[in-house]
Amino acid sequence: MIELIDVTVASxxxxxxxxIEGVQWAVEPGxxxxxxxxxxxxxxxxxxxxxxxxxRGRVKWFGRELAVLSEQELVSERMxxxxxxxxxxxxxxxxxxAENVALPLRYHHNYPEDxxxxxxxxxxxxxxxxxxxxxxxGALSVGMQQCAALARALVLKPRVLLVDKPFxxxxxxxxxxxxxxxxxxxxxxxxxxxxxxxxxxxxxxPWLDYGTHFALLREHRWQMVGDRNAARRLHPTxxxxxxxxxxxxGRI
Amino acid sequence: xxxxxxxGNAGAAPRAPLRAPLPRAYLxxxxxxxxxxxxxxxxxGAFALIxxxxxxxxxxxxxxxxxxxxxxxIYRAGVRxxxxxxxxxxxxxxxxxxxxxxxxxxxxxxDFAGLVMVSVVVRELGPIIAAxxxxxxxxxxxxxxxxxxxxxxxxxxxxxxxxxPVHYLVVPRVIGLAxxxxxxxxxxxxxxxxxxxxxxxxxxxxLRPGEYFSQLASALQWQDFAxxxxxxxxxxxxxxxVTCYQGLAQPLRIEEVSDATTRAxxxxxxxxxxxxxxxxxxxxxx
Numbered sequence: 001m002i003e004l005i006d007v008t009v010a011s012x013x014x015x016x017x018x019x020i021e022g023v024q025w026a027v028e029p030g031x032x033x034x035x036x037x038x039x040x041x042x043x044x045x046x047x048x049x050x051x052x053x054x055x056r057g058r059v060k061w062f063g064r065e066l067a068v069l070s071e072q073e074l075v076s077e078r079m080x081x082x083x084x085x086x087x088x089x090x091x092x093x094x095x096x097x098a099e100n101v102a103l104p105l106r107y108h109h110n111y112p113e114d115x116x117x118x119x120x121x122x123x124x125x126x127x128x129x130x131x132x133x134x135x136x137x138g139a140l141s142v143g144m145q146q147c148a149a150l151a152r153a154l155v156l157k158p159r160v161l162l163v164d165k166p167f168x169x170x171x172x173x174x175x176x177x178x179x180x181x182x183x184x185x186x187x188x189x190x191x192x193x194x195x196x197x198x199x200x201x202x203x204x205x206p207w208l209d210y211g212t213h214f215a216l217l218r219e220h221r222w223q224m225v226g227d228r229n230a231a232r233r234l235h236p237t238x239x240x241x242x243x244x245x246x247x248x249x250g251r252i
Numbered sequence: 253x254x255x256x257x258x259x260g261n262a263g264a265a266p267r268a269p270l271r272a273p274l275p276r277a278y279l280x281x282x283x284x285x286x287x288x289x290x291x292x293x294x295x296x297g298a299f300a301l302i303x304x305x306x307x308x309x310x311x312x313x314x315x316x317x318x319x320x321x322x323x324x325x326i327y328r329a330g331v332r333x334x335x336x337x338x339x340x341x342x343x344x345x346x347x348x349x350x351x352x353x354x355x356x357x358x359x360x361x362x363d364f365a366g367l368v369m370v371s372v373v374v375r376e377l378g379p380i381i382a383a384x385x386x387x388x389x390x391x392x393x394x395x396x397x398x399x400x401x402x403x404x405x406x407x408x409x410x411x412x413x414x415x416x417p418v419h420y421l422v423v424p425r426v427i428g429l430a431x432x433x434x435x436x437x438x439x440x441x442x443x444x445x446x447x448x449x450x451x452x453x454x455x456x457x458x459l460r461p462g463e464y465f466s467q468l469a470s471a472l473q474w475q476d477f478a479x480x481x482x483x484x485x486x487x488x489x490x491x492x493x494v495t496c497y498q499g500l501a502q503p504l505r506i507e508e509v510s511d512a513t514t515r516a517x518x519x520x521x522x523x524x525x526x527x528x529x530x531x532x533x534x535x536x537x538x
Contacts, residue, residue, distance in 0.1 A: 051408050078414035090409035092401075104413040106317040107420070149409075156413070 001160055001196055002027040002048060002081075007057030009040065009047045018055055019043045023222040025215070027160065032184050033198040034207040034231075036238065037217030038245055041200035042086055044217060045164045048198070049083045050074070079108060082158030082195075086165045089149025091137040097148045098124065098133040101155050108156070119155060122189045127151040127179060143172045150179065157190040163199040173206055180210055203242050208232055292519065299497045300489075303426060306418045318424060325428020329390040330435050336389070337436045340381060341443025349373065349444055350451025353464075357457045365459065366467025373444050374476055375535060380528055382436040383487035386429060387520050391495045394425060395516045398499030399509035407500065422496045430488030437484045475538045483531050490523040 002025075009020040019040040027033060035041065046052040047059065050066045059066045061077050069077065091100050102120045105111065111119070124130050129144075129151055137145050146166065153161060161183065166176040180199070186192035201207060204214055204225075214225035216238070225231050352372070353365050398421060401407055410417045449464050498516035499509075 046408070049412055051411055075414040075416075078412070083409075083412040085405065085409060085412075090405045092406055092409070093404075094397075103317075104415065107314045107413070107415045110314075110316060152413070 001029055001062060002198075003058075003060040003063075004048065004054075005058045005060070007047065007059060008055040009043050010052060010055045011040075012043050012046065012052060016055075019220065020217055020222055021220055023057070025222070025224075027196060027198060029159075029196055030184075030194055031196055032180070032210060032212045033215065034204050034211035034213070035198065035200045035215050035217065036202065036204040037200070038202060038242070040217045040220065042164055045083070045162050045198070045200055049081060049162055050078070051083075075108075079104075079156045080159045082153035082156065082161040084146065084149045084153050084161070084163040084166070087146065088137070088142045089146040089152075091145055091149055091152070093137050096134050096136055097129060097140070097151075100137070100148060101152045104152065104156050119189070123151045123155045126154070126182065126187055126189050128175070143167065143169050147172065147175065154183070154189060154195075157193070158195065159193070160196045160198065163197070165201060166199055177206070177210060203239065204231060205235060205239060208235060295501060296494065296497055296519075299501050300493045303418055303422050303493060303496075306416060307423045307426070310416065310419050310423075313419065318419070321420075321424035322427050325424050326432050328432075329386050329429050330432030333385060333389060333432070333436060334439065337382060337385060337440050338443050340385065341440040342447045344373070344377065344381070344440070345444040345447030345449075346451045348377070349448025350455070353448060353452040353459065354455050354457050357452075357459060362459055362463070363467065365464065366469075366471040369445060369448065369468055370471040370476065373448075374441055374472070374480060375531075376528075378437045378441040378444065379433075379480065379484045379487060380524065382433050382440050382484065383491060383524050384521070386433050386436065386488070387491050387495075387517065387524075390429065390432075391491045391520055392513055392517060394492070394495040395499040395513040396509055398496060399504050399512050400506065402500055402504045403506040403509060417500065421500065422492070425496055426489055426492040429492040430485040433488040433491075434481060434484040437480065473538075479531065479534065479538075483527070486527055487524050490527060491520045494520045494523055 004023045004025040007020075007023040007025075008018045009023065011017045011019040020043070023044075035044070043052060047054050050059065050061070053067075061081060064073075064077070066074070066077075091097070092103065095103065098120055101123060102116060105116050105119060109116075121130070124133055127147055127150060129148055132140055132144065132148075137148065140148065150163065150166075166180075167173045180197055183195045184197050186194040199207070199211075204211070204216075208228065208231055211228065211231070213227060214231035214234075216223040216225055225234055349369060349372075352368055353362075356362055356365050356368065401421075407417045407421075410420060445468065449459075449461065452459055452464075453461075495516045498512045498519070504512060
């Protein structure tokens, strides 16, 4: 579905600098990828989502190379790849949660108002956001805003969902784990079509029971870990490295 | 430490004679600003062309979403500014027009009242005042809105959803501002002309309403209407393109939004005045 061939990811701060080198990666339908690492995750996902050009290499979606697609082809492919940004999820602040979710539908499809409302409602019910549907993002906590951003990405019924650092507080961890399980199995909002998932996280620990494939971004390199068992074997050393890094930043 | 500083000073002194850095610094200053100016003009031109391209190619795309946005911009830049523009028109009529009429009458040149009115209000003051008012009230807000959106990454979020940011954010503003400035100018001119006559009337100027308006009518040519429309619509397009460009077209950090707003106001004013100058040439020719 998504393929990265010998890709060098550019840094968003210094666009001519390499953030991650040597990415060889192919995502197959039904997989749940968890990508760990402390640096370069957002740039990596932005490159996968076609928002940032790679310094080198090729990015393919559904077998077609992004760089050669026309603008219209790119838009129709984009609707199959959902993206949830890190932190507050970059909702549009002047719209309510429901309007945020409805915006991509309104732009791309000319559905009758009733159908559209039904679709928005089904996604909001899935993500348990109905109680805050008519509030603006500013009234929600940052974690809730990212949940709403997930709803906005799901409403176009993507086949692949990219989520950058889901849950920033433990309070929302359970919510994300539940929602990923539902979405990867298939839920009623998209007629039970399973969605392929790619998420990034500082620590792959919380996702060991959920992800099917694991990879790491370490010291500017792409490192494939493998399946759940491989990730479990590797995790203790990773965890030690992570807490050391966090301790280091704590001291600073 | 102190030694090091002293050494540093001693070392720096012979390398920097008093006169040498001045011209170079000035040259640098002028050169940098010229380069920046060319860059801005180039960027603005490209952005205007892209906007035009998008407006034409995506004319009917997502119309149920885009049309209400255009309406909202017209409401915001046009309808909501009506009280303000009426007030300005009234003041303009009282202060300038009324004075002119009564002065002209004193020297017995009442016949020229209509002509003066048309060249001052219809051709020059009306459009530029409406444009500056819209720039101050709506243009600045536009830069801040779009600049903040850009800085918070909402523009990338639009792209990720397959929504063209130029189509969704810029095109409605260009159309809305162009139409708003045109209609506001018409209201401003009407209020100014009527209130100007009121002032003259109150001051016992011997000028009948019929005379006054027939003078106006004879001073107006058909070109005035066409050029007025063209001029005001261009003002709107300039203000919208410049403010959207400053807010949207380049990567922006949140702390740079205020600078971008200042730049947008300066560039819009310069752009409008330059266009105004161009129109003076056109008026002289026709």
